[in-house]
Amino acid sequence: MEAAAKQAVGSRYVLESMKYAQGKTWEAVNRLAQRVQPGMLETEAKAECHNVLNEMGMDRIWHPILVRFGENTLKVFKQPSEGDPRLKEDDIFFVDLGVVWDGHEGDAGATFVVGNDAGMKACADAAKTVFDEVEHHWRTTRAGGKALYDFAEQRAAALGWRLNLDIKGHRVSDFPHAIYKAGNLGDFADCPDAGLWILEIQLAHPTRPFGAFYEDLLV
Template sequence: MTTALSNKEAVGERYVLETMRHAQQMTWEAVERIARAMVPGMRESEAQLRGKEILAGMGMDRIWHPLLIRFGANTLKTFKQRSEGDPQLAENDIFFVDMGVVWQGHEGDAGATFTTGSDPEMIACAAASKTLFTQVENLWRKGVAGTELYQYAADQAQAMGWKLNLDIKGHRVSDFPHAIHRGGDLGDFEALPNAGLWILEIQIAHPERPFGAFYEDLLI
């Protein structure tokens, strides 16, 4: 998908689409490695330290947004909200990993939700966040503006029996640092989002129980 770049989609001189794809792949590898390192009994603070060790060992350039690992009820927290306490991961629990890492001067950003044990509603919630992401991603591929993507996401989440957090509406990435371009949120972008420049974020909540799920990836 390629449309004329707007000012909100400005990139730096180093930006290369294929390097963005590499950053995406490396970030997903890191998410999976960190998720495998999470074990019941571990506290969130311990998880953060372990996650940073894993990232350092993978040869990243740097972290461009804080590594977030949320357990249990803290999966309802948004990026800017602090976790409540320092909970331990339970035998039947839900958690997500969210990271923004620079690889070869380009910003990777990915997040996904995982479960321990066999709680069926937690497993369903984690799966639903990825399913909803895929549905919205497929709509984007048809050439839909960012504003419409999140209205669709909200409608689909409700139909699926979950609550979409519309305080989380996606954002820009590019060569580091993308922030100088001030692209704003994907959910407020009224044009057709170009590939390799936008992160689609999905955060849902269980309608009754105190947990949720998160999934994000690069639209490419």
């Protein structure tokens, strides 16, 4: 009964609408990434994201826009950015958007690199690789949320990265999902149902002051 309560949805919930919100949010992430250029301040990128979302006709934002440059890519969601860094010629940044489309919550995030820093490119690629491996593990084994993050930690370490376990995924649904108080995916013992949970992966470089982030809907 506890697992069922944590995976409850509202009367408007439709899986196809969740997929639509997922697709629109990814479109917004990629549109913004194309507009982020060296010399831009982190706050300027965040303001440009508002422009992108308004151009696309969003319903509303359901969690604050997050754009992190450089060393701020090590920060977790609840931590404020350190200062207002300017994106360098060789640099790394990530975008994390939570947007409502058609009454359903989209949440997507990815890391991008400008310039030619091989370590930064490897870190960004690794976040997506670990996400894909964990998603495949969920799909093929039906592992519970806690087991998924245990697996993510193992895979990150095997690839030479540190997994930040201060973020461990969360619920989404028709807006607002927060009334269900489901907690983190990484603390959910049962197998997460499709279309309800966001898998978050945040990595840190083992020696250099930056990281990478990737998240998407398990569907």
